[in-house]
Amino acid sequence: MVVVGSGISGSIIANELSRAGKTVLILEAGPGTDSSLVEYEAFLTRFYDAAVKDNQSPYAPNPNAAMPRSSDAVRIWPGQPDSSTYLVRNGPLATDSTYTRVLGGTTLHWEGKTPRMMPDDFRTRSAYGVGLDWPLTYTELSPHYAQAERELGVSGDVETQTFGGITFEPGYVYPMRGLPLSYLDTVVAKGIDGTAVELAGERYELRVRPFPQARNGIPNPDYDDGRGFVPVGAVSTNQVEEGGRCQGNNNCVPLCPVQAKYNARKTLAKALQTGCVDILVQTVASKVILDPVTGRVSGIEVKAYEDPVSPRHTTWTMRGHVFVLAANAIENARLMLASGLGSSSGLMGRNLMDHAYLLSWGLLPEVAGTFRGTNCTGGISDLRTGAFRRQQAAFAVDIHNDGWAWAVGSPYSDLIQMVDQENLFGARLRNALQSRISSQLQLAFIIEVPPSESNRVTVDPAYTDQLGNMRPVISYTLPDYTMRGASYARQLARRVFQCLDAADHTSYDPEDSQYVTYEGQGYVIRGGNHLAGTHIMGTSPATSVVDDRQRSWDHKNLYLVGGGSMPTIGTSNITLTLAALCFRSARHIIQQLRADASLTLPPDAPSDAA
Amino acid sequence: MARREDVFISLSAGLTGYSPVRLIGTGMCDQYLAELGKVLSDGMVDEFLSAYARPPADGGCSVLKVLRDARWGPVARRVMILWYCGTWTALPESWHAVHGASSADTDHVVSAEAYQAGLQWVAAGAHPAGARQQGFGAWALAPEGV
Ligand SMILES: Cc1cc2nc3c(=O)[nH]c(=O)nc-3n(C[C@H](O)[C@H](O)[C@H](O)COP(=O)(O)OP(=O)(O)OC[C@H]3O[C@@H](n4cnc5c(N)ncnc54)[C@H](O)[C@@H]3O)c2cc1C
Ligand code: SF4
Numbered sequence: 001m002v003v004v005g006s007g008i009s010g011s012i013i014a015n016e017l018s019r020a021g022k023t024v025l026i027l028e029a030g031p032g033t034d035s036s037l038v039e040y041e042a043f044l045t046r047f048y049d050a051a052v053k054d055n056q057s058p059y060a061p062n063p064n065a066a067m068p069r070s071s072d073a074v075r076i077w078p079g080q081p082d083s084s085t086y087l088v089r090n091g092p093l094a095t096d097s098t099y100t101r102v103l104g105g106t107t108l109h110w111e112g113k114t115p116r117m118m119p120d121d122f123r124t125r126s127a128y129g130v131g132l133d134w135p136l137t138y139t140e141l142s143p144h145y146a147q148a149e150r151e152l153g154v155s156g157d158v159e160t161q162t163f164g165g166i167t168f169e170p171g172y173v174y175p176m177r178g179l180p181l182s183y184l185d186t187v188v189a190k191g192i193d194g195t196a197v198e199l200a201g202e203r204y205e206l207r208v209r210p211f212p213q214a215r216n217g218i219p220n221p222d223y224d225d226g227r228g229f230v231p232v233g234a235v236s237t238n239q240v241e242e243g244g245r246c247q248g249n250n251n252c253v254p255l256c257p258v259q260a261k262y263n264a265r266k267t268l269a270k271a272l273q274t275g276c277v278d279i280l281v282q283t284v285a286s287k288v289i290l291d292p293v294t295g296r297v298s299g300i301e302v303k304a305y306e307d308p309v310s311p312r313h314t315t316w317t318m319r320g321h322v323f324v325l326a327a328n329a330i331e332n333a334r335l336m337l338a339s340g341l342g343s344s345s346g347l348m349g350r351n352l353m354d355h356a357y358l359l360s361w362g363l364l365p366e367v368a369g370t371f372r373g374t375n376c377t378g379g380i381s382d383l384r385t386g387a388f389r390r391q392q393a394a395f396a397v398d399i400h401n402d403g404w405a406w407a408v409g410s411p412y413s414d415l416i417q418m419v420d421q422e423n424l425f426g427a428r429l430r431n432a433l434q435s436r437i438s439s440q441l442q443l444a445f446i447i448e449v450p451p452s453e454s455n456r457v458t459v460d461p462a463y464t465d466q467l468g469n470m471r472p473v474i475s476y477t478l479p480d481y482t483m484r485g486a487s488y489a490r491q492l493a494r495r496v497f498q499c500l501d502a503a504d505h506t507s508y509d510p511e512d513s514q515y516v517t518y519e520g521q522g523y524v525i526r527g528g529n530h531l532a533g534t535h536i537m538g539t540s541p542a543t544s545v546v547d548d549r550q551r552s553w554d555h556k557n558l559y560l561v562g563g564g565s566m567p568t569i570g571t572s573n574i575t576l577t578l579a580a581l582c583f584r585s586a587r588h589i590i591q592q593l594r595a596d597a598s599l600t601l602p603p604d605a606p607s608d609a610a
Numbered sequence: 611m612a613r614r615e616d617v618f619i620s621l622s623a624g625l626t627g628y629s630p631v632r633l634i635g636t637g638m639c640d641q642y643l644a645e646l647g648k649v650l651s652d653g654m655v656d657e658f659l660s661a662y663a664r665p666p667a668d669g670g671c672s673v674l675k676v677l678r679d680a681r682w683g684p685v686a687r688r689v690m691i692l693w694y695c696g697t698w699t700a701l702p703e704s705w706h707a708v709h710g711a712s713s714a715d716t717d718h719v720v721s722a723e724a725y726q727a728g729l730q731w732v733a734a735g736a737h738p739a740g741a742r743q744q745g746f747g748a749w750a751l752a753p754e755g756v
Binding site: 179180181182183217218245246247368369370371372373377401412415416419420423425426427428429430431433434437438 | 627673691699729745750751752
């Protein structure tokens with residue numbers, strides 16, 4: 001088996017396959033030693049030392065396996081793609097979403113929110129006439145959600161997560177109990193719980209509800225029929241006692257200092273222990289090679305480099321029985337398209353999705369303890385589904401425990417303003433800072449974006465990276481459906497602030513690279529980093545790229561796994577769902593390898609991996 | 611004459627609103643003084659400190675005197691920001707034009723410890739004195755003083 005990418009998708013597949021006795025070779029474009037703590041701590045130091053703490057600041061630039069940074073996004077003018085950084089942005093909207101190309105992938109700096117998708121999200125076409133239906137139902141995926149919740153070590157309470165149609169197996173509990181809501185959440189709850197809103201003729205009651213999270217809390221003794229759960233802390237070649245429980249130091253993005261938060265290296269470490277998995281780092285998959293007779297994949301061409309800064313590399317081909325692309329939604333499509341494999345459906349790279357985030361920020365009339373706890377513990381989930389989805393996008397609302405950090409860069413920005421503009425110092429500075437930052441409330445609306453074929457990843461020989469690999473070209477815009485949801489979200493934010501007597505400080509800068517107007521109003525819409533939909537699954541080779549097991553319709557021994565397979569993303573952060581899909585695919589691949597004796601090596605090929 | 615560390619702490623207490631004990635408790639005094647020396651030169655730091663240490667002729671507040679001084683006011687403001695977030699922020703161009711250039715005067719975090727020791731976290735009630743993290747679930751409790 002050859003797996004491209006060591007993120008959560010690739011790690012789950014590799015771990016499951018190796019446990020079934022299969023030999024797996026992982027090709028990883030980015031750097032990384034074994035999962036040692038020393039390297040992890042080097043990331044941390046790099047983060048602390050960086051003056052600009054964007055979410056890629058822990059990672060050194062690597063032109064051989066470059067990654068986007070949120071600060072790369074600039075305003076795009078019609079007909080003038082911006083190719084100044086790794087992602088070529090064709091517009092009209094410049095996305096500021098990112099991913100990480102290092103061993104372990106993007107979960108090294110994800111936030112770790114792990115809601116399941118809602119049953120309706122799997123059938124938006126038949127239920128609401130919008131988007132696409134999945135070839136799978138919530139019920140079919142449910143057992144794999146449970147597997148994913150075990151792997152990621154999710155803290156949550158079934159009682160608070162059973163809503164909007166979400167159900168659990170009878171007697172199911174999450175591995176760990178839900179993380180407590182923050183004091184800030186409870187202040188918001190006091191003001192809004194029970195508030196009713198009318199939407200498309202239906203009435204919804206708002207309440208603050210916790211989010212399930214992949215970070216260590218208190219193990220639930222009832223888990224696994226009373227067998228309980230042992231949290232996984234820091235992974236390292238030297239055993240350390242760290243990360244057993246989240247300390248609430250509010251650094252989850254970009255990096256948890258104690259590894260209380262799940263990252264894919266935890267799964268990789270287990271996979272490596274089987275002795276059946278090898279990893280080649282600094283090895284960039286550059287081409288998928290087909291057997292011209294069978295149409296099966298015969299190998300993957302890679303470019304391996306020693307020094308990230310130098311373009312010097314060696315090229316060779318990896319052979320195997322089964323190939324799994326797990327390089328994330330953008331890189332999977334990029335690799336296929338760069339190999340000339342656009343899918344017989346023509347859909348490779350199309351239907352690119354990402355959540356649209358709209359921020360609203362205000363000041364509460366009281367000190368609410370903002371800047372304590374994990375980035376986000378609770379929010380509003382009552383408008384994640386309903387009949388209104390015929391007209392406008394659904395959304396969930398995050399209450400940010402890190403105040404206005406995302407919107408304006410607090411608390412640093414407040415400090416600079418107070419010192420340099422308000423000329424405060426001494427006790428007045430201290431008091432002003434305290435009252436202003438600890439009463440900040442930022443709401444982040446995570447808004448549904450339905451699939452649309454014109455939102456897409458393409459490649460163009462005019463744009464290549466240092467190794468000569470074609471870079472992803474992104475064309476992206478937000479449909480009116482999403483913008484109607486955004487406009488309603490803004491109204492709801494005003495309503496919430498009124499219920500809380502909070503002063504609304506929201507303003508959207510027309511100079512911002514993500515400024516968009518809709519019906520005469522301007523908004524700044526941030527990317528959600530939830531990249532999906534570039535090789536969607538479906539029921540037919542004419543309308544989808546992969547089947548419900550993420551197997552390529554065109555090439556029977558090729559799987560494209562991860563967010564790219566998702567036909568819709570609803571209002572749920574995507575990673576738990578893509579992890580569940582990978583568990584499902586792994587089971588299928590194992591069955592397939594047993595059943596399908598016709599999977600043989602091409603006779604002339606040297607075997608690098610079985 | 612008082613040790614420069616003592617003068618620096620006394621000035622910093624006036625600038626930040628935190629007591630000398632609290633500032634000494636962060637363990638950052640020596641690093642910050644050294645940093646200041648790197649950006650300005652040690653000689654200039656001594657001048658800065660003695661501008662503060664000399665009592666104002668009119669008997670007014672010596673912290674205010676420094677803050678209102680065209681040469682030292684901008685430096686004092688960078689020191690405040692340093693204590694609050696562990697980051698040195700560059701002095702304005704106009705300051706350099708008059709008082710001399712320094713290649714070390716760029717926006718930068720002094721060290722990993724400096725970032726973590728930032729008083730902004732104390733002001734937010736996020737990290738009480740002596741502890742870097744409050745521990746599991748502490749975020750659910752009312753902040754100090756509520
Ligand atoms: C700031 C931030 C916060 C987030 N928060 C959340 C959250 O709260 N909840 C949630 O559900 N999701 C969140 N996400 C999204 C989440 O991180 C991703 O969905 C997830 O990591 C995707 O996993 P993956 O394994 O499919 O891809 P990745 O993690 O991106 O891994 C892909 C791997 O493939 C490697 N690769 C790429 N190209 C090649 C190539 N050509 N050859 C070889 N290897 C290659 C990469 O180096 C990488 O290691 C967040 C993301 C970001 C950036
Ligand atoms: S709050 Fe802190 S300890 Fe908890 S997961 Fe985030 S970074 Fe890790």
